[in-house]
Amino acid sequence: MTSLTENKSKRIFLSAPHMSGREMEYIKQAFDSNYIAPVGPQLTQFEELFREKTGFEHCVAVANGTSAIHLMLRSIGIKAGDLVIASTMTFIGSVCGATYLGADLAFIDCDRETWNMDPNLLEAEIKELLKKGVKPAAVLPTDNYGQACDLDRILEICQPHGIPVVCDCAETMGTRYKDRHTGKGATAAAFSFNGNKIITTSGGGVVASDDGKLVDYARHLATQARQPGLQYEHHEVGYNYRLSNILAALGLAQFEVLEERVARKRAIYDLYVKKLNDVPGITFMPEADYGKGNRWLTAALIDDKVFGTGPQGVIDALEADNIEARPVWFPMHLQKVFSHCRVAGGEVAESIHRQGVCLPSGTSMSDADVSRICGIIRATYKK
Numbered sequence: 001m002t003s004l005t006e007n008k009s010k011r012i013f014l015s016a017p018h019m020s021g022r023e024m025e026y027i028k029q030a031f032d033s034n035y036i037a038p039v040g041p042q043l044t045q046f047e048e049l050f051r052e053k054t055g056f057e058h059c060v061a062v063a064n065g066t067s068a069i070h071l072m073l074r075s076i077g078i079k080a081g082d083l084v085i086a087s088t089m090t091f092i093g094s095v096c097g098a099t100y101l102g103a104d105l106a107f108i109d110c111d112r113e114t115w116n117m118d119p120n121l122l123e124a125e126i127k128e129l130l131k132k133g134v135k136p137a138a139v140l141p142t143d144n145y146g147q148a149c150d151l152d153r154i155l156e157i158c159q160p161h162g163i164p165v166v167c168d169c170a171e172t173m174g175t176r177y178k179d180r181h182t183g184k185g186a187t188a189a190a191f192s193f194n195g196n197k198i199i200t201t202s203g204g205g206v207v208a209s210d211d212g213k214l215v216d217y218a219r220h221l222a223t224q225a226r227q228p229g230l231q232y233e234h235h236e237v238g239y240n241y242r243l244s245n246i247l248a249a250l251g252l253a254q255f256e257v258l259e260e261r262v263a264r265k266r267a268i269y270d271l272y273v274k275k276l277n278d279v280p281g282i283t284f285m286p287e288a289d290y291g292k293g294n295r296w297l298t299a300a301l302i303d304d305k306v307f308g309t310g311p312q313g314v315i316d317a318l319e320a321d322n323i324e325a326r327p328v329w330f331p332m333h334l335q336k337v338f339s340h341c342r343v344a345g346g347e348v349a350e351s352i353h354r355q356g357v358c359l360p361s362g363t364s365m366s367d368a369d370v371s372r373i374c375g376i377i378r379a380t381y382k383k
């Protein structure tokens with residue numbers, strides 16, 4: 001592999017797409033058979049592979065993770081006026097679906113140990129809402145930066161009240177929670193295959209569930225809710241959300257290297273920790289003992305009082321060398337657009353946002369690239 005350090009002008013991205021080398025072969029097969037359409041054999045194979053890799057019994061592949069979450073929420077019956085409880089520490093794509101459906105949102109803080117939804121806060125929030133006579137229509141936790149949320153604890157809290165749990169697993173393809181894939185055990189889960197994800201279809205997503213009826217309904221909605229037969233008959237309004245067969249072909253080659261990519265992401269995290277562990281003021285996102293994350297992005301906290309500068313100083317120093325780094329998620333409860341929403345806690349997400357930086361984590365980076373990045377970060381200390 002050519003090291004990017006050999007060409008300093010070449011930008012290092014946060015998490016660039018990393019091709020396996022067989023993508024064009026599968027895309028060519030799709031072209032040669034003229035399946036240049038949203039459905040075709042490659043799409044069917046992509047869904048088969050997804051089920052094989054994750055253990056979900058059913059799935060439907062769609063245009064992206066945002067549409068997968070939208071579709072998942074609609075498929076469990078979320079409608080205008082419902083309340084959906086979501087993570088505040090997340091990307092907006094996690095909660096767009098609820099707003100598209102006219103539902104209200106309430107946010108739950110994360111905990112410091114996992115950076116995911118704090119189950120204790122969730123429990124207290126549900127109790128309080130029920131006391132007020134408000135029953136949440138769904139709980140939607142995000143798995144952040146490749147780490148699983150504590151799904152069993154969340155299920156324990158929600159199931160006695162009949163509240164469905166649907167997971168935003170956009171970032172956790174290949175992540176294990178206990179002895180299973182992330183999202184397994186929830187009513188449904190949504191995944192992203194965006195270009196920056198651990199494996200990609202350029203743009204793509206999946207709704208997965210062990211409930212066949214739910215997935216059949218999601219598939220129906222994703223194809224304009226068209227009734228069987230030729231005459232374009234509709235009993236409700238759906239979406240044009242199916243993943244293109246061409247992009248699914250790309251995904252077939254990506255699935256072949258999933259385990260390799262997880263191993264490389266984890267090795268990149270380990271290398272960052274090894275090279276920066278002794279720098280005062282830098283700590284890394286912890287890993288919960290209940291799972292094995294895919295370490296989609298290596299995220300670190302920078303204590304500016306100790307380190308001398310905060311995340312922005314590190315981001316700027318890397319940018320000066322044509323290297324992309326980003327702050328961690330800007331919490332949803334701080335977003336202007338959600339300023340009217342309830343939030344339980346919020347201080348942990350705010351503090352992680354203030355101190356957090358996502359470091360370049362693309363699997364095509366060499367160890368020398370990571371070392372160079374660490375050298376720049378080290379040189380920023382007390383500068």
Ligand SMILES: Cc1ncc(COP(=O)(O)O)c(C=O)c1O
Nearest residue numbers: 064065066091093094170192194
């Ligand atoms: C946590 C989270 N949720 C949802 C999404 C939306 O996925 P997509 O970009 O495929 O629409 C993303 C990815 O960008 C994400 O990181």
